[in-house]
Amino acid sequence: MNTVFALSAVVAVAATVLVITRRSAVHALLYLVVSLLAVAVIMFLLGAAFVAALEVIIYAGAIMVLFVFVIMLIGHESIAMNPRAWIGPSVMSAVLLAELAWVLARGRLGGASVTEVGPKQVGIALFGPYLLGAEMAAFLLLAGLVGAFHLGRRRN
Amino acid sequence: MASVSPEYALLLAGVLFCLGLVGVIVRRNLLFILLCVEIMLNSAGLAFVVAGARWGQPDGQVMFIFLLTMAAAEVAVGLALLILHFNRRKTLNADMMGGG
Numbered sequence: 001m002n003t004v005f006a007l008s009a010v011v012a013v014a015a016t017v018l019v020i021t022r023r024s025a026v027h028a029l030l031y032l033v034v035s036l037l038a039v040a041v042i043m044f045l046l047g048a049a050f051v052a053a054l055e056v057i058i059y060a061g062a063i064m065v066l067f068v069f070v071i072m073l074i075g076h077e078s079i080a081m082n083p084r085a086w087i088g089p090s091v092m093s094a095v096l097l098a099e100l101a102w103v104l105a106r107g108r109l110g111g112a113s114v115t116e117v118g119p120k121q122v123g124i125a126l127f128g129p130y131l132l133g134a135e136m137a138a139f140l141l142l143a144g145l146v147g148a149f150h151l152g153r154r155r156n
Numbered sequence: 157m158a159s160v161s162p163e164y165a166l167l168l169a170g171v172l173f174c175l176g177l178v179g180v181i182v183r184r185n186l187l188f189i190l191l192c193v194e195i196m197l198n199s200a201g202l203a204f205v206v207a208g209a210r211w212g213q214p215d216g217q218v219m220f221i222f223l224l225t226m227a228a229a230e231v232a233v234g235l236a237l238l239i240l241h242f243n244r245r246k247t248l249n250a251d252m253m254g255g256g
Contacts, residue, residue: 005160016172016195020179024223025187032191035172039202042168045160046209051217056172057196058224063231069186070235073241112158115212125214126221132216137225144229 004099005045010091012038018088025071028087029064034092036060041096045103050119165206172199183228185237186248190231 015035022028036059043052126134172195181191201223208216238248245252 005164009164010246012168015172016175016226019195020175020183020188025185027190028188028191032194035195036198039160039172042160042202042206043164046165046205047211048205048217048220051205051220054221054224055198055201058228059194063166063228065236066231067187067191070239073239076249077233102243113208117208117214117217121214122217122221126218128220133222137195137222141225144232147229148232149234151233153239 002045004103005042007099008038008041008045008093011035011095012042014090015089019037024085026068026081029067029071030085030089030094033060033064034089034096036064041099043095044100045114047114047116049116050122162206162210166203169199169206170204172196172202185249186241186250189250190234190238193234194227196232197223197230 012035017026017039018031019028019035022031033063036055040052040060043049043055176192176195177206179195180189183189183192187248201220204216204219204223206216208214241253242248
């Protein structure tokens with residue numbers, strides 16, 4: 001079996017186990033970001049580089065920031081972390097970074113058996129046969145926006 | 157470098173989904189429940205991408221984009237509900253929900 005895949009899978013599972021066992025929400029969030037990055041590496045290995053980038057930008061970036069904002073808003077626990085809490089996520093991310101560097105240094109991804117599906121094909125499919133789905137996704141986002149605004153509005 | 161076998165990737169997606177499910181069942185903190193729902197959604201997305209890569213078609217990635225949209229909308233509404241609940245009850249415990 002592919003060693004890079006095996007390593008990222010181990011990192012993903014270990015980080016996820018740590019997410020559901022942490023007491024502090026901030027620590028769990030940090031490990032969840034590592035888990036999402038590991039899954040992004042696996043998607044990259046599968047030849048889905050576009051989706052891997054989306055996973056990093058939207059999931060590990062935007063959605064996790066939303067969680068951080070809510071933790072800060074609630075003020076339930078202190079955001080300040082002791083330096084030792086950074087060790088676990090840092091080591092895991094370093095492993096992922098080393099894997100990525102190794103894969104990129106090897107040049108071409110995988111062998112002949114990996115068919116890369118690029119952003120162009122995804123875009124053609126998304127706005128071709130799946131156009132109705134894209135419209136519905138837009139409606140869903142609008143509904144989410146309105147719902148979140150309605151729930152978060154101050155009542156007097 | 158051999159290619160990633162879809163069986164193992166699907167197995168990983170299944171393991172991640174089960175971990176998220178265990179988290180939803182075990183944890184009582186609402187924030188952690190939402191985090192575990194995110195883990196489950198992400199593993200489902202991984203399964204879509206694996207299946208798409210198996211056949212060399214973009215459909216799996218398109219479904220992942222839809223899933224991403226859904227996850228964003230779900231998190232926005234879920235976190236708004238969480239803040240509402242916290243403001244009323246001053247706790248994040250899911251067992252304290254409901255009951256007037």
